[in-house]
Amino acid sequence: MDDTSLDSLVTPAALVDLDRVEANLLRVSAYAREHGLRWRPHTKTHKTVELAALQLQAGAAGVTVATPREAEVMSTVADDVLLAYPPVGTGRLTRLMALPHRVRLTVALDSREALEGLGRAATGAGRTVGVLVEVDLGMRRVGVQSPEDAVTLARAVASTRGVEYRGILFYPGHVRSPLAEQDAALREQSARLGALVEALDGAGLKPGTVSGGSTPTLWRSHEVAGLTEIRPGINVLNDRNSASVGACAWSECAYSVLATVVSTAVPGQAVIDAGSKALAKEEGFAPEGGYGALLDRPEVLVRGLSEEHGLLDLSATAWRPRVGERVRVVPNHVCTSVNLHERLHVLRGGARHATWAVAARGW
């Protein structure tokens, strides 16, 4: 790279601190190994081939994806892909079946309709696709609602051509709880999971895989009885929400958006050129509100966002930036921010080291 300085970048620009990424990968990989959990990171966070490759090198057993595009892009480096999303509709199924046959494919679903479509597509494509029955353990988003329904659907999976029953999958419902206050939620989750596994076992459908986990709940995954696999996404880069719930230290935030101060005309604030189209306007978990905070001055919050304007609240700082000064913002939610950028500027030792395409954007 000819010019390794950040100064030459047009802002807003997405930055990834590779030193921090590597430390984050070491930590999760050691945790998974220590507790005998399979680590299958969700690549929706970064949508970037190079980061998926680093995760696999660091010990990931495979990757998780949510969209056809993610499946296609990540299949170029991964041989074991979990689509944690029901592939409904001919278009999605056709593209899924066109993935290289070397890829061991598993799909999560919660309905007979999704199962039947998948079975037909797999049979037509001459491949066997693994299925995890998605169960709802409190997220109230998707997932079958009771052990009885799980048994019914798992039985249907086991008797459908083209697919193979591999277990169950869930997404935890307590992702907004601080890590230290998750005791009750973890007990409830273990109890519900226990009842599910018992019912499935009783029906001769013992789940080989019990896949759960997320970044906010990551470091207590070993307390969930019966869990075999974790799927954290955010953890590789982290964000303000992760720091808010205690799933990472602020110094483990590896993603930020470089921005330039473009106006200081309104007293008490400074306006930067990273708005909702660079940071994503998502309410966060932090009780003090805001859409992000400055990496090097975490007391300075992004209080407002319009499309190309971010409003820095200067009420908690004596710092008064001038027009032209640059800052780095850690957004509330890294996944939706990365998704707004075509490329990630990768830093090593604070200098520009590489540029990676966010190749799996779109569907």
Added chain:
Amino acid sequence: MDDTSLDSLVTPAALVDLDRVEANLLRVSAYAREHGLRWRPHTKTHKTVELAALQLQAGAAGVTVATPREAEVMSTVADDVLLAYPPVGTGRLTRLMALPHRVRLTVALDSREALEGLGRAATGAGRTVGVLVEVDLGMRRVGVQSPEDAVTLARAVASTRGVEYRGILFYPGHVRSPLAEQDAALREQSARLGALVEALDGAGLKPGTVSGGSTPTLWRSHEVAGLTEIRPGINVLNDRNSASVGACAWSECAYSVLATVVSTAVPGQAVIDAGSKALAKEEGFAPEGGYGALLDRPEVLVRGLSEEHGLLDLSATAWRPRVGERVRVVPNHVCTSVNLHERLHVLRGGARHATWAVAARGW
């Protein structure tokens, strides 16, 4: 186009109803003509060359842009471009100066720093760039704060090489108010604008251009004394926010996201495959909340969004969709939703007619 049916699209997919677009353009064009206002649509909404070309054909005097990329892309069809955003930083200035010399360029700014950078860049590039002084009339985002500050900056513009003083620009502060309840805000805006123009006039700096307006305030722009130009963006496509404040009828919404129901496992809701990465998770203006509503069933709200999941609230309807059924969602804010899509699928008479690239995404 070989296949004109929507069925072949992989969802989520961004749809534009061209019949409605044309009706929206006719209406705003007639309004501007009737009231002697210059119409300079903001292309940030659609970031699409074809839509900008339609706006110019319908009588737009030029286009408004916010980013270098928008300026570059829109310059391929427009000869008169207003950058309603301070170009701070060498990278942005260099790209701005590289626009074709046939383009009449005007820039809005609110600081001495931005002015000096622009003047140096313009002089170096051998071109003259128009400047509008951005003033704050209540938005509290950017803009000089008083008539005195406006005069000081306008005077600096008039004495800076490479630039030409062309007037003032503002963004209205009452965009969330219903159209019928804007009387007080319009009176206040007219009074503040009057004081500004009087101060500038007294200093020999009478603004040739007074540029304001937005979609939520569009149809009462003629009540703002002294206004010469309007810059509505959303109006060409409209969205749920526009309908909420009465700036458009629901039947004038020309943009929607086609989505597929992927889960009905949790009672009282249905989950679609358009989440925050397709609709954008923006709190809206509607008192009943939600992130969007179904085009054909506006009583059905998108109550929750995660990245690839949209949660349809079925409490206000007897309709119970099945997995695989397709719906069209009108998001709260069209600009941030369009920005998430690579292309727009254009419909004519309800059938697919063309595919347009959202070419000006990114910076």
